[in-house]
Amino acid sequence: MSEEKTVQRKTKGTKVDVQVANEGLYALHRADDETLAHLGYKSEFRREFSLFETIAFAFSIMGVVASVSSTYSFGLYSGGHVGMVFGWLIPSLFVMFIAASMAELASAMPTSAGLYYFSAKLAPPKYAALASWITGWANVTGQVTLVCSIDFTCAQMITTALAVGSDGAIRLGAGPTYGILLAILFTHGIVCSAATSVLARLNLFYVLVNVGTTIAAIVALLVCSQNNGQxxxxxxxxxxxxxSTGWANNGWAFLLAFTAPMWTLTGYDSAAHIAEETAGAARAAPIAILTGVGMTASLGWLLYIAASYATWSVAEILQTDLPLPMGQLFLNTLGKRGMLAIWSLIIVVQYVTGAAQGVDASRVVFAFARDNALPGSRWWKKIHPYTQTPVNAAWLVMLLSGICGVLGFSEAALSSLAGASVIGLYTSYATPIFLRITSGRTRLVPGPFSLGKYYLPIGTIAVSWVSFIVVLLVFPSSSAPTADSMNYAVVIVLSVFIFASAYWALSARKWFHGPVRTVEGPESSSGASSSSYNGEPEEKPTSN
Structure with a gap:
């Protein structure tokens, strides 16, 4: 009898604990939704991302081992061993300043609109709409080109594996590689259309594969290179x-190695873009941004050190016929079977990195369309009634990425996608940070994470670094560029800039007033002070 009572007490205690946990979670979600309403938006997503899952998402989107495998050649050309090791370390340190500034903004204004919302609220009211427009288009450009460059590199990884596995008998050209890209984009469209709960759980798998493969690659390169005397x-x-760049100035050549970490350390704003799907977003988003960047920078540096030890001959690696030189390094160090084993895992990491980036890009497109800033916004801001995710926006991202992938028929143009994505994304990162340290000094009401009095020096360093890196990334990789070796990043970025500028001058300036309120009621002081409100018209929620 006493045992039965004990069991009953345990059962009741468990039920009470679950009830208390559910009530706590409900209160947290309600507080998140109230904060979002103060920022001007109706809650339309399910808050399925926990703190750990948000960190996993921000980390997975940078795909450290796959990203290093994709960009290994940049450091190799631009300084050899020094280019690999210190060409990664130096930019990583500066990126932490950018991440810290962004974390503060994401904590104060946790909304999927993210960067362009920050710009609108921190700019002088007269220029709020224009600041929001510039930031939003720069971010969309970077997001879409990043999806394309990640997935095309994944296709190149597959062709590299086929070449090694067949001992060179299978060497696919640009056409078949583009076909593989389209197949990857199609599957990513399906993944990105899934419910938020599914995406949150998938990220736990993503981070395990990512970290596990990175550690395996580091150990394999160090141990096997020692064993085979290389x-x-x-x-x-x-x-x-x-x-090996052809530039006579060694210092300038070394700076070009910075492209590798700058391409890898992008997308961490994703924690802000899924803020409306995150529980306790004002706290989770900044933690995810800082943790994701810190983990990626640290693991990436260790992997580059291991690769530097294993790179017996820089010239031999650069002369490889494989699409990605990192594949040759693994082949030389691990042998055919070992290379294919680790390379298969790296392909998986690159695939899930592209999927995570696709989710991030779809949230950016949705948010920008929600504020009617994109052609056909009424389609792209729809939320699917079953999955409660922006399915149309996800497929638009895949379509645009497929169009960008046509550049893959030119090797130089494709490599320029990496530069274009970095320029687009970091321009959108720097704009609200610049406004924070200028016109927005007294406009921001800090969230749970704040830089305090250090926001000014940290923000100044962040903006200065972005200004430097954007100029650097428009230069060609060699001193005598031809049509085949030209850096097309400036062409891609300028094309979007010209389109967005013309769109603004001819039409958008008359009707785009910045973020559109989708809830009734006055704006709160949450995130940005009421003085930053620029009088945008309210829009009643629409049924999707």
Whole structure:
């Protein structure tokens, strides 16, 4: 009898604990929705992302081992061992300043609109709409080109595996590679259309594969290079400089190695873009941004150190016929079977990185369309009634990425996609940070995470670094560029800039007033002070 009572007490206690947990979660979601309403938006998503899942999402979107495998050649060309090791470390340190500034803004204004919303609220009221327009278009450009460059690199990884597995008998050209890209984009469209709960759980798998494969790659390169006698000395691994760019100035050549970490350390604004799907977003988003960047920068540096030790001959690696030189490094170090084993895992990491980036890009497109800033906005801002996700926006991202993928028929144009994505994204990162340290000094009401009095020096360093890196990324990788080796990043970015500018001058300036309120009631002081409100018209929620 006593045992039965004990069981009953335990059962009742469990029910009470569950009830208390559910009530706490409900209160947290209600507080999140109230904060969002103060920012001007109706809650339309299910808040299925926990703190850990948000961190996993921000980390997975940078796909450290796959990203390093994709960009290994940049450091190799631009300084050899020094380009790999210090060409990664130096930019990573500066990116932390950008991440810290963005974390503060995401904590104060946790909305999927993210960066262009921050710009609108921190700019002088007269220029709020224009600041929002510039930031939004720069971010959309970076998001779409990043999806394309990630997925095309995934296709190249597959063709590399086929070439190694067939001992060179299968070497696919640009056409078949583009076909693989379209297949990857199609499957990513399906994944990105899934319910938020599914996406949140998938990210737990993503982070396990990502971290596990990265550690495996580091250990394999260090151990196997030692065993087969192809490991360079520590002095060479950290100090041997080899300039293969064609630029006479070694210092300038070394700076070009910065492209690798800058392309990898992008997309961490994703934590802000899923804020409306996150429980406790004002706290979770900044933690995810800082943790994601810190983990990626640290693991990436360790992987590059391992790769530097294993790179016995820079010239030999650069002469490879494989689409990605990192594949040749693994082949030389691990042998055919070992290379294919680790490379298969890297392909999986790159695939899930593209899927995570697709989710991020679809949220950006949805949010920008919700404020009627895109052609056909009424289609792209629809929420699917079953999945409660922006399905139309997800497929638009895949369509635009497929169009960008046509550039893959030119190797130089495709590599320029990496530069275009970095320029677009970091321009959208720097704009609200610049406004924060200028016109927005007294406009921001900090959230749970705040930089305090250090926001000004941190923001100044962040903006200065972005200004420098944007100029750097429009330069060609060699000193005598031809049509085949030209850096087309400036062409891609300028094309969007000209379109967005013409659209603004001819039409948008008459009707786009910045973020559109979708809830009734006055704007609260949450996030940005009421003085930043620029009188935008309210829009009643529409049924989707």
């Amino acid at each position: 490991r360079v000395s520590t002095a060479d691994a950290f100090t041997l400089f080899e300039n």
